[in-house]
Amino acid sequence: MTLPFLTEKVNDIPVHIYPTDKYKTNFISLYIRQPLADEHHTKVALIPQILNRGTEKYPTAGQFKQALEELYGASLNADVMKRGEEQIIVFRMQMANEKFLSDQTPLLEKGIELLSEVLLRPLTENDSFVERHVDIEKELLKRRLEQIKDDKMRYANKRCVEEMFAEERFRLFSNGSLDQIIDLSPKQLYQYYRQMIESHPIELFVAGDVDKDQVKNTVQQHLQLPRGEQIKMHGTEIKKEVVEEREVVERTKISQGKLHIGCRTATVYNDDDYVALQVCNGVFGGFSHSKLFQHVREKESLAYYVSSSVESHKGFMMIMSGIEFKNYQKTVDIIKQQLKETANGNITDEELNQTKAVLVNQILESEDQPFQQMERYMHGIIGRQQRPSEELIEKINQVTKEDIQKVAKKIKVDTIYFLTSEEEGE
Amino acid sequence: MSLQSIPFEQLDEVLFHEKLANGLDVFILPKNGFNKTYATFTTKYGSMDNHFAPPGQEATKVPDGIAHFLEHKMFEEEEGDVFNDFSKHGANANAFTSFDRTAYLFSSTKNVKENLTTLINFVQNPYFTDENVEKEKGIIEQEIRMYQDNPDWRVFFGLIEAFYHNNPVKIDIAGTVESIYEINKDMLYTCYNTFYHPSNMLLFVIGPVDPEDIMSLVRENQAAKDYQEQPEIQRLFDEEPNQVSIPRHEIDLSIGQSKCMMGYKELALGLQGPELLEQELATSLLMDLLFGQSTDFYQSILEEGLIDDSFGTDYNLEKEYGFSVIGSNTKDPDAFISRIKAHVQETKEKGIDANHFERNKKKKIGSFLRQLNSPEFIANQFTRFEFNNMNLFDVIPTLESITLDQVQQRLQDHFKDEQFATCIVR
Numbered sequence: 078m079t080l081p082f083l084t085e086k087v088n089d090i091p092v093h094i095y096p097t098d099k100y101k102t103n104f105i106s107l108y109i110r111q112p113l114a115d116e117h118h119t120k121v122a123l124i125p126q127i128l129n130r131g132t133e134k135y136p137t138a139g140q141f142k143q144a145l146e147e148l149y150g151a152s153l154n155a156d157v158m159k160r161g162e163e164q165i166i167v168f169r170m171q172m173a174n175e176k177f178l179s180d181q182t183p184l185l186e187k188g189i190e191l192l193s194e195v196l197l198r199p200l201t202e203n204d205s206f207v208e209r210h211v212d213i214e215k216e217l218l219k220r221r222l223e224q225i226k227d228d229k230m231r232y233a234n235k236r237c238v239e240e241m242f243a244e245e246r247f248r249l250f251s252n253g254s255l256d257q258i259i260d261l262s263p264k265q266l267y268q269y270y271r272q273m274i275e276s277h278p279i280e281l282f283v284a285g286d287v288d289k290d291q292v293k294n295t296v297q298q299h300l301q302l303p304r305g306e307q308i309k310m311h312g313t314e315i316k317k318e319v320v321e322e323r324e325v326v327e328r329t330k331i332s333q334g335k336l337h338i339g340c341r342t343a344t345v346y347n348d349d350d351y352v353a354l355q356v357c358n359g360v361f362g363g364f365s366h367s368k369l370f371q372h373v374r375e376k377e378s379l380a381y382y383v384s385s386s387v388e389s390h391k392g393f394m395m396i397m398s399g400i401e402f403k404n405y406q407k408t409v410d411i412i413k414q415q416l417k418e419t420a421n422g423n424i425t426d427e428e429l430n431q432t433k434a435v436l437v438n439q440i441l442e443s444e445d446q447p448f449q450q451m452e453r454y455m456h457g458i459i460g461r462q463q464r465p466s467e468e469l470i471e472k473i474n475q476v477t478k479e480d481i482q483k484v485a486k487k488i489k490v491d492t493i494y495f496l497t498s499e500e501e502g503e
Numbered sequence: 504m505s506l507q508s509i510p511f512e513q514l515d516e517v518l519f520h521e522k523l524a525n526g527l528d529v530f531i532l533p534k535n536g537f538n539k540t541y542a543t544f545t546t547k548y549g550s551m552d553n554h555f556a557p558p559g560q561e562a563t564k565v566p567d568g569i570a571h572f573l574e575h576k577m578f579e580e581e582e583g584d585v586f587n588d589f590s591k592h593g594a595n596a597n598a599f600t601s602f603d604r605t606a607y608l609f610s611s612t613k614n615v616k617e618n619l620t621t622l623i624n625f626v627q628n629p630y631f632t633d634e635n636v637e638k639e640k641g642i643i644e645q646e647i648r649m650y651q652d653n654p655d656w657r658v659f660f661g662l663i664e665a666f667y668h669n670n671p672v673k674i675d676i677a678g679t680v681e682s683i684y685e686i687n688k689d690m691l692y693t694c695y696n697t698f699y700h701p702s703n704m705l706l707f708v709i710g711p712v713d714p715e716d717i718m719s720l721v722r723e724n725q726a727a728k729d730y731q732e733q734p735e736i737q738r739l740f741d742e743e744p745n746q747v748s749i750p751r752h753e754i755d756l757s758i759g760q761s762k763c764m765m766g767y768k769e770l771a772l773g774l775q776g777p778e779l780l781e782q783e784l785a786t787s788l789l790m791d792l793l794f795g796q797s798t799d800f801y802q803s804i805l806e807e808g809l810i811d812d813s814f815g816t817d818y819n820l821e822k823e824y825g826f827s828v829i830g831s832n833t834k835d836p837d838a839f840i841s842r843i844k845a846h847v848q849e850t851k852e853k854g855i856d857a858n859h860f861e862r863n864k865k866k867k868i869g870s871f872l873r874q875l876n877s878p879e880f881i882a883n884q885f886t887r888f889e890f891n892n893m894n895l896f897d898v899i900p901t902l903e904s905i906t907l908d909q910v911q912q913r914l915q916d917h918f919k920d921e922q923f924a925t926c927i928v929r
Binding site for chain 2: 102150152216224375380437
């Protein structure tokens with residue numbers, strides 16, 4: 078299968094449709110793209126939650142949830158994420174296919190109608206979001222952000238990114254900043270929302286046992302967003318050099334140390350050696366057969382989890398592990414040593430072949446998941462290059478040890494972040 | 504015996520089943536059009552089974568966390584790590600231990616037969632040495648410490664400890680740092696030999712497979728292995744008093760926002776088959792009717808700031824134990840608790856609205872269809888259902904048959920003040 082989506086422009090929005098009878102439900106995603114920016118990122122994090130709080134037709138959150146229940150428990154979730162230096166709102170919706178029900182209400186059409194209701198007719202007063210709704214969502218966002226420090230793994234991740242990208246927009250957290258919440262007024266938020274749906278790139282995806290023309294007609298009829306002139310996405314800044322390796326140690330009450338190491342890879346999604354980077358990450362730390370897992374966990378029993386992962390658009394790799402406080406230096410040394418081994422091309426045929434087989438398997442598995450396929454397609458839009466499965470698999474299979482060596486040589490440790498106990502050391 | 508086909512017309516699925524001479528139950532669910540095959544090989548043996556009589560021997564008590572330790576050790580073979588065999592064939596392998604079962608699994612899009620053979624063979628071939636048992640202790644210690652720092656895990660286990668005096672469900676699945684150091688290879692063999700007999704196990708394969716093909720592989724594989732018939736396993740449980748163990752359990756973790764979980768200890772136990780399914784579904788419907796996001800109650804405690812979007816409810820029922828769970832991050836645990844109790848009391852007096860009940864049934868049916876898209880869900884849940892003599896594909900008809908009266912009755916029976924316990928982590 079190449080690219081399953083058939084794309085058509087409807088009401089000035091690209092609509093990507095994937096008709097398939099593999100599932101018992103239908104799937105909708107709507108993405109709104111946004112350049113990651115200090116002045117907007119907290120607004121963007123709040124807006125989808127406010128939209129989910131009520132519409133003209135369903136003025137309270139309770140009534141809105143009841144409407145979803147009526148559609149056989151359709152789900153509608155709003156999420157905010159970061160891809161490179163873009164902040165993206167995504168609404169994901171899933172509803173039963175009525176062919177498995179005794180009741181034959183056309184649920185997909187009803188679902189699109191409900192999504193349109195949320196986007197086009199949010200509850201407003203005096204050209205502004207409703208103050209009470211905004212207050213509730215501000216409070217909830219505030220608490221979400223405060224609670225990150227209670228989840229040590231997430232906290233260490235966020236802190237490592239903030240330290241490493243202190244001078245770049247990428248440091249911004251997709252869920253916003255605590256210090257900005259208080260200043261946002263309902264009117265300001267609403268105006269920004271209007272601006273967003275008029276001028277920001279939007280992509281709509283529909284998958285399931287659906288008829289293409291019928292989807293087009295439904296979207297045409299119900300989802301008429303007030304589109305105007307479009308903003309330009311200004312892309313992601315990619316810093317390739319590491320001036321100086323940094324070490325940041327923070328202390329808290331904790332029983333296991335969290336070691337997070339941020340590296341610059343100098344390779345991004347639309348580079349020719351991007352696929353080699355994926356294979357390199359697999360050999361180095363992505364899987365249970367990888368060097369990190371084998372050396373840190375299996376050989377030395379230092380950790381239960383240790384892995385690396387690549388962010389595709391910023392040229393960023395994160396290594397994560399949970400270790401005993403006193404094993405900090407030993408673990409850092411082993412990790413660095415394994416990165417060096419990879420860059421020196423000390424890679425066995427077995428490591429290479431296992432990694433390729435597992436990566437190919439992941440791609441094929443993602444084809445069973447409509448939301449994941451939509452996500453992959455969005456990566457292609459952001460990275461300005463689609464990478465269809467077949468092509469990707471072919472390229473993976475062509476990657477040589479030399480290719481890995483080349484791409485691994487570009488990977489530089491930037492920031493070593495360690496969250497440790499209050500008592501340990503110094 | 505031969506392969507039986509069991510059609511589920513409303514869901515458009517056909518399930519295949521065969522029980523082998525050695526007692527192994529094999530289930531196959533073909534999913535054409537999918538890339539991925541997912542297989543689980545599960546033993547009815549979990550963290551609860553710490554007191555038992557191995558066939559022909561005296562009863563024995565084993566250290567906490569041994570079922571989980573055994574799960575870790577199964578992956579090691581004399582020739583090395585079995586993960587390597589899976590990744591060579593592009594498969595993704597894993598395992599998990601719960602209170603009452605241990606499952607080994609893989610997913611792959613190619614080489615299904617090789618991977619299935621690897622799965623069956625490694626689970627049926629224990630290889631424990633003093634050395635490899637020792638080595639695992641450091642890794643599991645880090646796993647335990649990781650959970651120690653996780654407030655969500657701590658509050659959940661704290662609640663179970665609050666409910667139970669003696670029932671081993673209150674034992675942490677991984678055990679403690681102290682208990683795992685007591686484990687040796689002989690104990691592992693004792694547990695293995697008792698619980699990993701094919702007659703105590705179930706193999707489930709779901710994906711684009713030919714049932715006959717898979718079945719003949721499994722038949723041949725098992726026929727080549729020598730298993731003696733094993734009598735039923737004697738599992739010993741101390742008597743559990745009706746009342747809860749610690750009505751209010753507090754744990755200090757120095758986190759920013761408190762977490763509070765509460766619930767009611769179930770007294771209607773010992774059920775299996777359709778009766779268990781009915782009680783489980785009726786009570787979980789009831790939990791939604793009381794606390795679901797569409798209720799005024801949920802929206803008002805959210806707006807008052809007593810809970811946030813981490814709020815959730817659950818109902819767990821097995822033969823030997825059962826309890827409901829209501830939990831959230833909260834600023835004021837005491838106010839949260841008293842609102843929940845008052846709401847239960849009020850609903851007991853007022854009764855449940857019939858429209859709300861019908862709408863919620865629809866919602867449950869739709870959510871279940873959504874879950875049926877997931878091969879992981881089907882395999883894992885089917886196994887749990889089968890171990891309790893229930894059938895996963897009876898969920899929709901059973902849901903449809905549940906009456907308002909049944910739910911009202913559950914409200915009176917389950918939510919009893921004297922069965923209430925809570926755990927607060929702050």
